[in-house]
Amino acid sequence: MAPRHPVEGTSSLWQATCDMPSFAPLTQDIETDVCIVGAGLVGLTAALRLVRAGKRVVVLDSQQPGRGNTGRTTAHLASAIDDRFSELARVRGLDAARKAWESHATAIDCIEAIARDEDIACDFERRDGYLWLAPDQDPDILRQELETIHGFGWHGVQAMDEDPVFRRPCLRFPDQAQFHPLKYLAGLCAALKRNGAAIFGDTRVADVAGGDEVVTTTDKGRRVRSKAAIVATCSPICDQFAIHSKQASYTTYAIGLRVPAGVVPPGSIGTPSTPIITSASSRAARPRATS
Structure with missing residues (x-):
């Protein structure tokens, strides 16, 4: 049986035993209270805690929830x-x-x-x-x-x-x-949907610019304007030197x-x-x- 979510020819047990929801890409500029980049365990947990606190939340992911580290952990x-x-x-x-x-x-x-x-x-x-x-x-x-x-x-x-x-x-x-990390992640997606949060998959973020208004820009030129942003990727996508130059890459x-x-x-x-x-x-x- 072919892996459901192949990454370089391998698949985790979690990916093989859970059907994750998928989400359409962002196709227009939007505004929200908090924009979260990364739909893994950290990003979706932060999103749920924020919507419970009454905040409007938008989550962006370059792939789909669970396709990164969360779906390939020892759990x-x-x-x-x-x-x-x-x-x-x-x-x-x-x-x-x-x-x-x-x-x-x-x-x-x-x-x-x-x-x-x-x-x-x-x-x-x-x-x-x-x-x-x-x-x-x-x-x-x-x-x-x-x-x-x-x-x-x-x-x-x-x-x-x-x-x-x-x-x-x-x-x-x-x-x-x-x-089971992906069953948990699928539950977070369902809870966020019930609470009105917006999740967009296949939406790669190119830039996050801070200031009085935070502007998160995708590689397709779409913008999310918000009061705050959380970068919840495994490695930050908005800093070229402070962290990346100190990281060792290994598998x-x-x-x-x-x-x-x-x-x-x-x-x-x-x-x-x-x-x-x-x-x-x-x-x-x-x-x-x-x-």
Whole structure:
């Protein structure tokens, strides 16, 4: 079966198991309160929060909702961070590490609340996360990480003699989560439609000009005039140097494998040198590569 939304010959499990809505392109100049560039998880969540606050919202995307990073994620929701809290505290201080944890935890709570309030069936489930040592790593890494985490107040994280998969020393992070990102995104689109927001697909933005009035211009010359704009793309489209010159371009992959139910306990597993990876639930996944 050909992938429904192919990108360079690969497709994610989420893209293969969800029919996303599509939206017509912008064909005329319009005015609104807030213009959002990017119809992924961040853009559509921001749009819903704004329309709930009584704002008029227009969302523009160069493709269609879910065709970017949101549709090709490992779909784990973690308040544990890849670069480790101990490293963040070393560079920026313990308070910055605490704020990073709080912001990630709040984001998970937000997704859970929206899914509940909007009745979005997106397979949201709370899971434990496990951070384990690779064979050649110093056990002191976990000790430093736990001390930092307890130091800024997240006392629910515990040290364990072994994780449930690889049977190695680990830290257990409670209240992590997983969900189906495109089912969630489709629910956001439906909620936005009910609340009067306008979404335009296949509409590439060429420029966002600030000032007393923000003017967002598409590559076809259409303009959206607004009081504010949010650029919610993976990489900003309105700045050529400040961020792009500091970014490293690379691609990562996740592979889904069929495993017998009960062999791998649900949860998130990772090492200090690799991102946390969401393990399979009791529902087997087809092998697919995602970027």
